[in-house]
Amino acid sequence: MTDRGLQVRLGKLKLKNPVLTASGTAGYGEELAEFFDLSKLGAMVMKGISLQPWQGNPAPRITETPCGMINSIGLQNVGLDVFLREKLPFVRQWDVPVIANILGTDANEYIRLAAELDEAGVEAIELNVSCPNIKKGGISFGRDINSFSRLVAAVRRKVKNAALIVKLTPDAPVDVFARAAGESGADAVSLINTIPALAIDINTRRPLIKNVIGGLSGPAVKPIAVRMVYQASRAVKIPVIGMGGISCGADAIEFMLAGATAVAVGSAIFRDPMAPLKVIEEIGAYMKGRGIKSVSGITGAMAGR
Amino acid sequence: MFGLNSRKDPFLKRPFCYFRKKRNTIDILYRVVGKVTTLMTGLRAGDTAEVMGPLGNCYPVEGVEGRKPIVLAGGVGIASVYPLLGALVGKAHLFYGGRTARDLLLTGELESLSSGLTLATEDGSAGFRGTAVDAVRAHLKGRDKRDFILYACGPNGMLKAASALGVDGYIASEEKMACGIGVCLGCAVRTPAGYKRACKDGPVFPIGEVLFD
Ligand SMILES: Cc1cc2nc3c(=O)[nH]c(=O)nc-3n(C[C@H](O)[C@H](O)[C@H](O)COP(=O)(O)OP(=O)(O)OC[C@H]3O[C@@H](n4cnc5c(N)ncnc54)[C@H](O)[C@@H]3O)c2cc1C
Ligand SMILES: Cc1cc2nc3c(=O)[nH]c(=O)nc-3n(C[C@H](O)[C@H](O)[C@H](O)COP(=O)(O)O)c2cc1C
Ligand code: FES
Numbered sequence: 322m323t324d325r326g327l328q329v330r331l332g333k334l335k336l337k338n339p340v341l342t343a344s345g346t347a348g349y350g351e352e353l354a355e356f357f358d359l360s361k362l363g364a365m366v367m368k369g370i371s372l373q374p375w376q377g378n379p380a381p382r383i384t385e386t387p388c389g390m391i392n393s394i395g396l397q398n399v400g401l402d403v404f405l406r407e408k409l410p411f412v413r414q415w416d417v418p419v420i421a422n423i424l425g426t427d428a429n430e431y432i433r434l435a436a437e438l439d440e441a442g443v444e445a446i447e448l449n450v451s452c453p454n455i456k457k458g459g460i461s462f463g464r465d466i467n468s469f470s471r472l473v474a475a476v477r478r479k480v481k482n483a484a485l486i487v488k489l490t491p492d493a494p495v496d497v498f499a500r501a502a503g504e505s506g507a508d509a510v511s512l513i514n515t516i517p518a519l520a521i522d523i524n525t526r527r528p529l530i531k532n533v534i535g536g537l538s539g540p541a542v543k544p545i546a547v548r549m550v551y552q553a554s555r556a557v558k559i560p561v562i563g564m565g566g567i568s569c570g571a572d573a574i575e576f577m578l579a580g581a582t583a584v585a586v587g588s589a590i591f592r593d594p595m596a597p598l599k600v601i602e603e604i605g606a607y608m609k610g611r612g613i614k615s616v617s618g619i620t621g622a623m624a625g626r
Numbered sequence: 627m628f629g630l631n632s633r634k635d636p637f638l639k640r641p642f643c644y645f646r647k648k649r650n651t652i653d654i655l656y657r658v659v660g661k662v663t664t665l666m667t668g669l670r671a672g673d674t675a676e677v678m679g680p681l682g683n684c685y686p687v688e689g690v691e692g693r694k695p696i697v698l699a700g701g702v703g704i705a706s707v708y709p710l711l712g713a714l715v716g717k718a719h720l721f722y723g724g725r726t727a728r729d730l731l732l733t734g735e736l737e738s739l740s741s742g743l744t745l746a747t748e749d750g751s752a753g754f755r756g757t758a759v760d761a762v763r764a765h766l767k768g769r770d771k772r773d774f775i776l777y778a779c780g781p782n783g784m785l786k787a788a789s790a791l792g793v794d795g796y797i798a799s800e801e802k803m804a805c806g807i808g809v810c811l812g813c814a815v816r817t818p819a820g821y822k823r824a825c826k827d828g829p830v831f832p833i834g835e836v837l838f839d
Pocket of ligand 1: 642643702
């Protein structure tokens with residue numbers, strides 16, 4: 322296997338390897354850059370951004386659950402202006418494609434965000450229509466097929482250069498929404514976002530997250546995520562980016578066998594900031610051990626169906 | 627951040643202070659409260675664990691400037707202020723509180739590291755009866771608060787009460803953490819300038835900067 326064997330394509334976007342960071346688990350790259358060379362990543366997916374800065378939710382925002390965690394950060398972010406002025410120039414120091422994850426409270430906000438980011442030259446835009454942690458917008462698009470399709474199509478018309486990725490919620494039938502995303506002009510779909518979840522402290526009887534319901538991530542969600550990636554990839558021709566509980570190369574391979582073209586490492590970064598690089602190395606070792614020349618040969622190669 | 631990383635469960639690392647740092651070892655002083663701390667009690671010499679650190683900031687000692695340092699520790703918060711007592715070269719008065727006498731550790735050693743040691747227990751089984759903050763308040767009575775600088779670490783309720791004492795100084799937040807490096811935004815501390823991250827912007831904040839409910 323050569324390094325070229327790890328290359329994958331998301332529409333017109335070429336990646337040197339199939340491993341991305343998951344939005345919201347790698348900030349804007351500033352902290353991870355203290356741990357490793359960001360240009361080793363297939364792409365850097367940025368923390369979700371909105372037009373205006375958002376405060377986020379009150380603490381406690383996180384709690385560990387068996388083999389995973391629940392979070393309700395509430396999309397705390399610096400807003401589009403600071404993103405363009407400070408955060409984007411920072412990651413531009415590395416030779417790594419930048420994927421901006423965006424979230425709006427209505428269709429106009431999504432369209433404005435996408436247009437300005439496209440103008441600013443990001444390589445891809447990921448539409449987050451699946452965040453369980455904010456009140457308006459977001460997931461309401463992810464659950465209603467008509468407004469979902471209209472939104473994707475409207476954003477598509479504005480985005481000239483960047484690849485358009487639509488991030489699906491596990492809280493709706495993913496095959497139906499993946500198909501609609503493809504038909505509305507998306508270059509790829511990504512899934513899964515966190516799964517709405519609740520944990521309660523039986524001593525205090527209080528929810529362990531101040532906002533009561535948060536989103537579950539980590540190894541606990543992996544089998545569900547793999548199933549959804551399988552269903553989505555069978556429903557569309559565009560590439561699928563798989564995520565949900567990936568913490569090692571074997572996890573990533575499983576997603577690819579189910580149909581993912583690329584994968585993202587999320588909460589596992591919290592446990593180990595080097596996790597994305599380990600996943601890349603371990604995919605390489607798997608391919609080498611089996612004489613697989615190109616990583617795309619693994620995509621959808623689950624046997625026996 | 628400390629983790630038993632060969633497993634997917636417990637999933638996240640846990641934040642601990644460097645209690646004592648020697649040339650080749652780090653001591654962690656911990657209270658057994660749940661999953662990870664229970665597993666820690668089963669570790670044997672030669673077992674491996676993953677430690678990432680040091681992370682975050684420290685108590686600034688430059689600002690003392692002729693003021694008398696008061697160090698306030700609640701429960702296992704003592705692990706956080708222990709190195710500070712050394713940095714303040716024995717000049718601090720330590721107020722150390724716990725529920726009962728059994729919760730107060732290393733009192734002999736702590737006495738030698740400070741200019742004065744006041745213990746406080748809620749049940750009165752050792753020292754002052756009441757909270758350590760009550761003990762500080764009694765100590766300050768009739769004195770000019772501007773002559774003191776306060777350093778506090780303990781549960782949120784204690785930090786809130788300590789912040790209301792009217793003494794300048796610093797508190798160390800004990801928010802729950804997922805990553806410890808500033809990427810998850812899980813460890814939010816409310817400040818007048820919006821939420822800050824306890825792990826990266828703290829855990830030590832000037833008194834008055836952290837807003838309590
Ligand atoms: C900056 C910082 C420094 C710390 N230093 C020390 C130290 O030196 N020694 C030490 O013993 N502890 C310290 N703690 C607290 C320690 O991190 C927790 O006790 C530990 O995470 C518990 O892990 P667990 O898996 O055993 O408990 P879990 O199974 O995760 O939780 C058990 C119970 O403890 C509660 N809990 C978990 N984390 C915290 C927390 N941070 N504060 C209050 N309650 C909590 C949970 O809500 C739950 O009720 C520190 C915390 C922070 C943020
Ligand atoms: C703390 C945290 C913050 C997140 N923030 C975002 C976000 O801003 N935008 C987004 O699309 N997804 C966000 N996610 C979802 C992740 O990108 C990912 O879809 C999910 O966590 C599943 O992957 P994992 O199990 O590997 O973490 C967040 C997840 C976590 C845990
Ligand atoms: S613990 Fe993740 S940002 Fe502080």
